[in-house]
């Protein structure tokens with residue numbers, strides 16, 4: 001299987017190669033209004049015929065072939081349309097047919113805990129998030145990922161309530177998977193391989209990787225994310241003895257439905273859409289997608305399009321922000337109806353120091369079990385770097401290392417190019433005794449640990465510079481690894497993970513993204529017992545848990561917490577649930593100081609509204625609600641044309657009419673994003689708050705104005721009578737002239753503070769950008 005580390009190099013949109021017959025896979029979107037009455041009235045089978053009628057008219061079939069042989073999927077819920085294999089001429093013919101609104105090539109996307117629930121303050125206290133939501137009972141989380149390992153103890157259903165009667169999903173049979181693998185915890189499982197198979201036909205595939213043609217997870221990623229969202233309690237969980245504790249998902253009472261849309265080579269849009277299409281019909285409450293690509297316009301983005309439909313039907317869609325940080329504007333999955341999640345660090349450490357021959361001790365981290373350390377890495381060993389003269393030896397690429405030179409030595413490998421666990425495997429294969437993984441400048445002090453197949457530690461960039469100059473300074477450099485166990489101490493955590501993708505959103509800077517951050521570094525969660533905890537095929541050790549890092553791990557934390565809020569408030573809209581999570585998020589770390597991003601306090605474009613706080617999210621006091629129509633008005637205000645809006649919404653909207661009388665339309669978003677462009681120095685926004693806390697509540701505004709901006713809120717006091725009462729306010733932002741340069745950014749906040757005993761604080765981050 002692809003190595004764990006590759007999740008950090010996620011996110012690539014690639015054009016799909018032609019298959020052997022000169023076909024591409026395309027996703028064809030149809031106009032639902034042109035559905036013949038017979039088809040719309042009588043269900044899916046007739047819709048399928050209707051979809052095939054388009055293929056019949058546009059394809060050039062030889063020898064009386066059958067158009068259905070070209071069809072991969074027929075979609076009805078996530079969008080109206082189908083995926084099919086077509087030539088370019090056929091695409092042109094399809095585009096010319098009435099009723100066809102868009103034809104897009106399929107695209108490939110990539111996959112982007114024993115402890116994190118305690119870190120997030122989840123506990124059994126009465127009035128806490130778990131007690132208020134009954135652990136998320138009655139809620140169903142759909143996870144689109146690499147499938148699931150159903151035997152994992154995290155998916156046991158011991159104290160689970162029965163499957164909700166509204167559930168329409170299935171437990172799809174396949175290779176090593178049958179209906180007995182589902183239970184009251186894992187209530188559904190399906191798989192989607194057609195888009196993937198086009199590119200990797202079974203027989204011609206040169207890749208000899210293990211893969212199950214079923215919902216079974218041959219990779220591990222989906223098992224990990226599903227258990228993070230809603231895994232059952234597993235006492236005595238550990239990774240080869242490390243990080244031991246009781247493993248538990250965020251919503252241990254919620255049900256899980258696995259939709260396997262990702263395979264060893266990534267995830268194809270056509271398969272993802274098919275999974276979303278079923279998940280919406282099956283009746284999931286929350287959809288969790290730890291995958292994505294680079295930012296692209298919403299009307300070309302299958303996840304954005306499918307999740308618009310899902311949101312309309314009340315499903316909360318939560319997505320990973322991507323692992324392309326700290327580059328600005330790298331945030332993906334940024335549609336305003338999606339909850340976009342960045343990653344933060346925990347305060348749990350796995351110290352494994354490098355003690356150099358000159359006595360200097362360098363801090364590093366590792367998850368290699370200590371007792372093995374003392375046998376191999378714990379001895380003083382000769383250090384060696386770039387050992388082999390071969391290209392790539394500094395990265396410890398497979399086959400680049402010289403057995404003669406590294407045998408029995410401690411090999412220094414630069415981070416980057418290949419997977420981290422893979423480097424360990426390469427060193428071990430070539431006879432190395434231990435490994436020091438050295439961060440390069442771009443990784444700085446980022447410290448995602450891995451489970452390695454030999455004694456190893458990861459050191460930061462500063463330490464790696466010291467190590468290398470020591471190696472330069474002496475004829476025979478030596479070092480030993482000193483293992484420090486698992487340590488939890490109050491420290492500057494959470495902090496923003498270096499790799500977490502940053503805003504401002506490239507396609508829509510008028511909405512601040514990411515929305516929030518959640519734990520995503522060194523997360524321990526369930527793992528298939530036949531995939532080694534390093535994620536490498538060669539690794540034969542067995543463990544029901546492993547450690548992974550990425551916004552892929554942050555996303556299911558937020559999905560599980562969304563399920564808790566949904567359980568506590570079953571009637572809330574997806575927007576109200578997101579608002580509750582955002583306005584209650586923490587902006588300080590566990591020491592009460594500002595959340596950090598490297599050496600600086602974190603800005604709004606890295607943390608969004610802050611670090612998710614489940615105990616407060618289930619009882620936010622006030623929420624900013626959004627109706628699906630408001631999202632349409634919003635994309636109108638962005639200047640999308642009618643065809644583009646149709647592609648996203650499946651509705652023929654006249655933006656002129658919709659925005660009539662509301663020239664200054666503002667999406668009622670829980671964060672505020674202001675840009676001063678084209679000489680504008682003043683802007684006014686409006687927001688509406690719904691009282692979901694206590695009747696007869698008075699809230700007073702407190703503003704921290706972004707530097708260089710004057711902020712005026714009217715009114716300054718909001719008095720709510722009853723529950724569900726709605727109050728509006730306006731905010732005027734004025735840029736102080738001459739203060740700011742083009743391209744500069746600033747952050748601030750606006751907070752409504754409850755004057756009663758509850759002391760609700762409803763906080764919105766403010767981002768301001770100048771120019772462009």
Ligand SMILES: *[C@@H]1O[C@H](CO)[C@@H](O)[C@H](O)[C@H]1NC(C)=O
Nearest residue numbers: 151152153154529542543544
């Ligand atoms: C993993 O879980 C299975 C099923 O609960 C159990 O039988 C097995 O002992 C566990 N393995 C380890 C290494 O804990």
Ligand SMILES: *[C@@H]1O[C@H](CO)[C@@H](O)[C@H](O)[C@H]1NC(C)=O
Nearest residue numbers: 173176177178179180181182
């Ligand atoms: C599912 O597979 C298991 C193991 O092969 C078998 O024991 C069981 O009877 C099967 N269940 C069904 C419903 O086919």
Ligand SMILES: *[C@@H]1O[C@H](CO)[C@@H](O)[C@H](O)[C@H]1NC(C)=O
Nearest residue numbers: 464465466467468469470472
């Ligand atoms: C070590 O020496 C090599 C070769 O002389 C040089 O390229 C490198 O920059 C040195 N590294 C450090 C950290 O001093």
Ligand SMILES: *[C@@H]1O[C@H](CO)[C@@H](O)[C@H](O)[C@H]1NC(C)=O
Nearest residue numbers: 031033101642643646652653
């Ligand atoms: C949308 O409506 C306009 C007029 O109301 C019509 O001319 C146009 O064809 C419609 N477009 C679609 C895609 O339905």
